[in-house]
Amino acid sequence: MGRVDGKVVLIIGATSGIGKATATLLAKEGAQVIFTGRRKEVGKKVEAEIAARGGQVEFFRCDATVEEECKALVDHVVEKYGRIDVLHNNAGVLIDADFLNIDLENNFDRTMNTNLKSQIAMMQLVLPVMLKQGKGSVINTASVGGIVAMPMNIPYSASKAATIHITHTLAKTYAKDGIRFNAICPGLTYSEMVEPGSDFDNAVLPGVPMRRGAQPEEMANGILFLASDDSSYITGQALVIDGGLSIA
Numbered sequence: 001m002g003r004v005d006g007k008v009v010l011i012i013g014a015t016s017g018i019g020k021a022t023a024t025l026l027a028k029e030g031a032q033v034i035f036t037g038r039r040k041e042v043g044k045k046v047e048a049e050i051a052a053r054g055g056q057v058e059f060f061r062c063d064a065t066v067e068e069e070c071k072a073l074v075d076h077v078v079e080k081y082g083r084i085d086v087l088h089n090n091a092g093v094l095i096d097a098d099f100l101n102i103d104l105e106n107n108f109d110r111t112m113n114t115n116l117k118s119q120i121a122m123m124q125l126v127l128p129v130m131l132k133q134g135k136g137s138v139i140n141t142a143s144v145g146g147i148v149a150m151p152m153n154i155p156y157s158a159s160k161a162a163t164i165h166i167t168h169t170l171a172k173t174y175a176k177d178g179i180r181f182n183a184i185c186p187g188l189t190y191s192e193m194v195e196p197g198s199d200f201d202n203a204v205l206p207g208v209p210m211r212r213g214a215q216p217e218e219m220a221n222g223i224l225f226l227a228s229d230d231s232s233y234i235t236g237q238a239l240v241i242d243g244g245l246s247i248a
């Protein structure tokens with residue numbers, strides 16, 4: 001029996017990296033996974049890969065910054081699967097710039113819209129479904145950048161700090177209704193966002209006590225725990241998975 005057997009899991013932003021690893025693992029652990037992203041061909045390829053391993057999976061193309069598309073997604077999932085047990089808000093972008101060069105529209109607004117506003121919009125859409133069920137687990141992807149200072153990533157870090165704060169607040173508000181809200185805070189993780197040997201990798205890696213970056217699967221293991229009933233008494237936490245980066 002899988003650790004999330006029979007759960008309906010909606011993952012926002014899973015065509016690559018951490019989201020893809022999470023969709024793959026949760027499907028392997030018995031969930032019905034619905035995942036999104038903007039890239040239709042890539043999404044369909046990931047869907048085929050997971051299905052070929054026996055996973056129950058559906059890709060739904062959706063830009064998480066477009067409200068009508070998010071609404072159509074949730075309507076589709078509820079109509080087709082009847083419930084949403086787990087929402088994993090994972091869509092994100094990282095745009096480097098030192099403080100004086102932050103472009104407010106193309107960096108700050110885009111970062112906030114993708115990393116933060118989309119999470120709020122999705123939670124507003126999914127929460128009524130979970131309230132009706134009297135149960136649900138929401139996992140928001142934050143970052144160690146939301147905890148420690150990262151001079152080249154101020155909008156990004158601000159978006160992730162806000163994610164942690166909103167997660168705390170919603171956890172407190174909806175604990176009595178059976179809905180758990182937790183965040184994960186990945187450290188340096190190799191994906192399309194952060195490639196091995198990139199400037200970002202070279203800048204961050206020396207500060208990682210474990211002396212290596214993570215694979216996306218190492219984040220997926222933490223997300224599986226928060227999605228599963230193994231974490232049934234855990235809410236309002238920000239699970240840091242960073243090889244010790246934030247305590248160094």
Ligand SMILES: NC(=O)c1ccc[n+]([C@@H]2O[C@H](COP(=O)([O-])OP(=O)(O)OC[C@H]3O[C@@H](n4cnc5c(N)ncnc54)[C@H](OP(=O)(O)O)[C@@H]3O)[C@@H](O)[C@H]2O)c1
Binds near residue numbers: 037090
């Ligand atoms: N890699 C790291 O070191 C690291 C560290 C801390 C936190 N994180 C966080 O982890 C999450 C996943 O990042 P990753 O490292 O796995 O990077 P990634 O491989 O670039 O994955 C990002 C995912 O977000 C999706 N996405 C971006 N904008 C979207 C939008 N408007 N609508 C829907 N989906 C969207 C992308 O899909 P499409 O392109 O198909 O839309 C992709 O599936 C992000 O929230 C990131 O901030 C990463």
